[in-house]
Amino acid sequence: MQARPVTLAEGVSHDIASRADRAAALWLRQRNVPLALERPVVSFTFDDVPDSAVTNGARILAEHGCGGTFYLAGGLADASFGPWRFFSPSDVSLLLDQGHEVGCHTFSHPVVQTLDRARLTDELDRNRQWLTAADPRVKLESMAFPYGSVGFFQKAWTADRFTSCRGVRHGLNVGRVDRAQLRAVQLYDCRLDAEGLAEIIAETVRSKAWLVFYTHDVQDGPSEHGCSPALMERAVEAALAAGCEVLPVRDAMALAGESKLPQSRAA
Ligand SMILES: [Zn+2]
Numbered sequence: 551m552q553a554r555p556v557t558l559a560e561g562v563s564h565d566i567a568s569r570a571d572r573a574a575a576l577w578l579r580q581r582n583v584p585l586a587l588e589r590p591v592v593s594f595t596f597d598d599v600p601d602s603a604v605t606n607g608a609r610i611l612a613e614h615g616c617g618g619t620f621y622l623a624g625g626l627a628d629a630s631f632g633p634w635r636f637f638s639p640s641d642v643s644l645l646l647d648q649g650h651e652v653g654c655h656t657f658s659h660p661v662v663q664t665l666d667r668a669r670l671t672d673e674l675d676r677n678r679q680w681l682t683a684a685d686p687r688v689k690l691e692s693m694a695f696p697y698g699s700v701g702f703f704q705k706a707w708t709a710d711r712f713t714s715c716r717g718v719r720h721g722l723n724v725g726r727v728d729r730a731q732l733r734a735v736q737l738y739d740c741r742l743d744a745e746g747l748a749e750i751i752a753e754t755v756r757s758k759a760w761l762v763f764y765t766h767d768v769q770d771g772p773s774e775h776g777c778s779p780a781l782m783e784r785a786v787e788a789a790l791a792a793g794c795e796v797l798p799v800r801d802a803m804a805l806a807g808e809s810k811l812p813q814s815r816a817a
Contacts, residue, residue: 561661562699571663571701576719579705581730583806585723591760591802592751592789594618594737594782595716597655597694598626600634600767604641606779607768612648614786616796620645621655621694621716624680634767642684651798652681653692654712662708663701670707692716692799694764695731705730714803722750722759729803737763737777737785744784751788760802761794 562568594611596603599620611618626636645652656662657677662670674693681688691713698718700708708715709730721733735750736742742750754761763785767776777785789796 562663562697563661568663568701572699574702575700575705576717576731579702579709579730580728581709582726583729585725585727585760585806587758587760587805590754590758590792590794591805592754592785592794592796593760593762593799593802594786594796595653595694595734595762595764595799596620596766596768597696597764598623598634598659598766599637599641600776601637601641602767602769602776603765604637604644605768607765607782608645608648608650610768610779610782610786611650611796614790614796616786616790617649617651617798617801619651619653619692619799621653621692622677622681623655623657623659623696624677624684625658627680633773639684642681642688646685646687651692651800652685652688652690653694653799654678654681654690655694656696659696661697661699662695662704663699665704667703667707670704674708674711692803698734700731714799716762716764716799718764722754722757722761724757724759727760727806729806732762732799734762734764737765737781738775739772739777739781740774742777742781747781747785747788751785751792751794754789754794755792761789762799762802 629636656673693712694716714729716732719733723733765777772778
């Protein structure tokens with residue numbers, strides 16, 4: 551199957567049945583784990599990984615001594631979409647060398663909600679094979695749903711294979727968090743101004759929460775799904791200045807308390 555880009559959710563159906571299925575997944579398929587944090591945590595995550603997410607996003611985090619989580623879909627490697635060129639296979643090793651986490655974003659970036667179990671399994675297996683061929687050090691523990699879209703059945707199937715799965719439902723993760731559909735906040739220049747950034751960091755500190763940012767390209771004049779290097783720097787520096795730990799998703803999940811998390815078997 552050819553990989554379909556990317557952030558545009560035109561493949562996500564908005565009919566009543568599909569919306570009800572997503573709502574059922576969100577509210578009825580939770581895998582809640584206690585997350586008792588000593589300090590608030592901020593994670594920076596990147597979906598699809600245009601090359602600027604590596605050259606700028608990974609670099610900015612590394613310069614601050616921090617790691618991020620990069621959700622890669624092997625089928626997008628070396629592909630182009632509009633103004634974007636995606637990561638290259640060699641970027642997998644580069645990201646690991648810099649201390650970042652490589653996560654799973656399926657292989658061909660389908661709408662997960664539309665997949666039966668066999669096709670979903672194939673997407674996850676194929677991506678694992680591609681990523682471990684690119685670098686055998688890859689150990690997939692974290693997953694993000696393309697378009698943030700997942701249904702009632704697919705949510706349970708993916709939760710069985712990963713320590714965490716991230717959606718795009720806006721919000722902080724606090725208290726008992728749904729590791730099968732982590733909440734997230736857009737790190738997009740067009741959505742988050744300086745005031746908004748200060749507010750969300752302050753709220754993260756106040757509620758001792760885990761804030762998971764997500765973005766795509768990281769470049770001057772970013773797309774509507776991306777951020778500028780300046781916003782990225784401001785966000786990292788604001789998180790650190792506020793006393794937050796900045797951790798890859800995998801490391802934040804490791805702070806989950808007494809819960810029994812699956813050993814990402816075969817994922
Ligand atoms: Zn994506």
